[in-house]
Amino acid sequence: MVNWTALSVFILFFVLVTVIGFTAARWKRGNLSHIDEWGLGGRRFGTLITWFLLGGDLYTAYTFIAVPALMYTAGATGFFAVPYTIIIYPFVFVVMPRLWSVSKKHGFVTASDFVRGRFESSSLALAIAITGILATMPYIALQLVGMQAVIAAMGIKGQLPLIVALLILAGYSFVSGLRAPAMIAVVKDIMIYITIIAAIFIIPAKLGGFGHIFHVANEVLPTRKPVPGSLIIGPKAYSAYATLALGSALALFLYPHSVTGILSSKGRDVIKRNAALLPAYSFILGFIALLGIMAIAAGIHTKSPTMSVPLLLLKEFPAWFSGFAFAAIAIGALVPASIMSIAAGNLFTRNIFREYIAPQTSAEREAMVAKVVTLIVQLGALLFIVALPTTLAINFQLLGGIWILQTFPALIFSLYTRWFHRYGLLLGWLAGMAVGTWMAIAQNFKSSVYAIHLGTTVIPGYAAIWALIVNLVIAIVATLILRALNVHNGNDITKAEDYEEESVKSALA
Amino acid sequence: MNESSKRKRNxxxxxxxxxPxxxxLFPQFYSTYQPTLWGFPFFYWYQFLWVILSALLTWFVYVVTK
Structure with missing residues (x-):
């Protein structure tokens, strides 16, 4: 049955952000036929906009659905999202201003641009670009899964609403570029904050308080079949919990959409301040995770865990507020989907099209290619979800997380040193990709946790971390050999001081 | 003392x-139900607390290294 009240509120907010998305083209006006303006918003976003943009970008609709869904089925394991989003920021604080400075100085639009400049290696840059695009595609598709869950909860069947939503998204991304998700993110984030603050006051009050909620979950989770859950993680799960948090944290800012968010800010200070301010979202994410626990206490029974939170909201809130909350989640899917596809468009244009297809291309043509590729990526994601089973997107997303972490040595270590040889990094990347993929397949995609056996000790851990270790070992050994053989390591167009530089503009602003 | 060496010292x-x-990263130290706080098991409120503490720490480092 269609929930008309919820649906009306939902549509109202959807129309609102559509208007915002298209008018965003006029905001901080720039020449949108230039990739720096269209795809990076002219690198002019200040602390507040960057906070909304990165918040909307990193804490995606899929997170809002998948994390509580995991809490609902497995319990404490799902809470790794909290330490994950704690430890990401000290890393961002130290490392990302270096990437910003060197990119500003040399006009790098993507992470692959940087690697190319650092090593004069288009093959290494290509490897990074392809990894980024492959990891991003299923991520975009999964945003649509988040949207699907709330649309279904309002009683709407069929794929049509999803198609309409995606066409709207494609329209304003094309017209406004990164300015559209940046502006929409402000609305979306405020809606998410309102929803969650209401949820943490109202739902526990109705369910008899947090003490009671945790108590019920503690009784119910161990009875889950086939795998029993638990409210507190047991000794066997410690290493998995820690490596999942660490691996996900190190991987997050290697994703093209995160790099886009960083590069679009107007200065190093903006990034550093945000490293201290973004944890506000992590705090909210913790409570979103607890919605899964609340769903247990509220007696929500569903075969599909992704429906647990939408069903909880419908049960505990009046229809109009459920519509508001669902709109927040759906718009929460549009923001990252838009940024991710723009980032993938930038990558393709800069590191594949301009590198291999048309090196002499004009700035206008470059921007046009980026826009068209972004559109193709979005339609591809839609096709992924409409035509193929959802599990495929989920499996690919799991692989994507493992893959993207394999770009860590080439991207992050290279911000500090050129000790590594470019071909050593390439070989390490290849080894990491192979090992990580093999581990995921060996697990039949059931889990991203792989148990390694060292003699008699068994250590379960995030496959991405194991693959990264292999990656590093190979990169180091290969570098030692290549250096001994005196193989040329390419020319470096960057200088040591490029990584520390404040831009003149940002110092004035 | 000039600006850049001051920055280096800090x-x-x-x-x-x-x-953080x-x-x-060592859940063995906080993976317990007791002591609870406002009904939250230790495992949960400890991690919530560190969201706030690490944000404050990052802000502190930002200010002293500026």
Whole structure:
């Protein structure tokens, strides 16, 4: 049955952000036929906009659905999202201003641009670009899964609403570029904050308080079949919990959409301040995770865990507020989907099209290619979800997380040193990709946790971390050999001081 | 003392940013139900607390290394 009240509120907010998305083209006006303006918003976003943009970008609709869904089925394991989003920021604080400075100085639009400049290696840059695009595609598709869950909860069947939503998204991304998700993110984030603050006051009050909620979950989770859950993680799960948090944290800012968010800010200070301010979202994410626990206490029974939170909201809130909350989640899917596809468009244009297809291309043509590729990526994601089973997107997303972490040595270590040889990094990347993929397949995609056996000790851990270790070992050994053989390591167009530089503009602003 | 060497000297504070890793990556130290706080098991409120503490720590490091 269609929930008309919820649906009306939902549509109202959807129309609102559509208007915002298209008018965003006029905001901080720039020449949108230039990739720096269209795809990076002219690198002019200040602390507040960057906070909304990165918040909307990193804490995606899929997170809002998948994390509580995991809490609902497995319990404490799902809470790794909290330490994950704690430890990401000290890393961002130290490392990302270096990437910003060197990119500003040399006009790098993507992470692959940087690697190319650092090593004069288009093959290494290509490897990074392809990894980024492959990891991003299923991520975009999964945003649509988040949207699907709330649309279904309002009683709407069929794929049509999803198609309409995606066409709207494609329209304003094309017209406004990164300015559209940046502006929409402000609305979306405020809606998410309102929803969650209401949820943490109202739902526990109705369910008899947090003490009671945790108590019920503690009784119910161990009875889950086939795998029993638990409210507190047991000794066997410690290493998995820690490596999942660490691996996900190190991987997050290697994703093209995160790099886009960083590069679009107007200065190093903006990034550093945000490293201290973004944890506000992590705090909210913790409570979103607890919605899964609340769903247990509220007696929500569903075969599909992704429906647990939408069903909880419908049960505990009046229809109009459920519509508001669902709109927040759906718009929460549009923001990252838009940024991710723009980032993938930038990558393709800069590191594949301009590198291999048309090196002499004009700035206008470059921007046009980026826009068209972004559109193709979005339609591809839609096709992924409409035509193929959802599990495929989920499996690919799991692989994507493992893959993207394999770009860590080439991207992050290279911000500090050129000790590594470019071909050593390439070989390490290849080894990491192979090992990580093999581990995921060996697990039949059931889990991203792989148990390694060292003699008699068994250590379960995030496959991405194991693959990264292999990656590093190979990169180091290969570098030692290549250096001994005196193989040329390419020319470096960057200088040591490029990584520390404040831009003149940002110092004035 | 000029600006850049002053900045270099203050860089020692960056080591403080290791604290969030140490306190969160060893769940054996916080994976218990008791003591509870406002109904929250220790496992949960401890991690919520560190969201706030690590944000404050990052802001502190930002201010002293500026």
């Amino acid at each position: 860089r020692g504070w960056l080591w403080l940013l290791l604290v 890793y140490i306190v969160t």
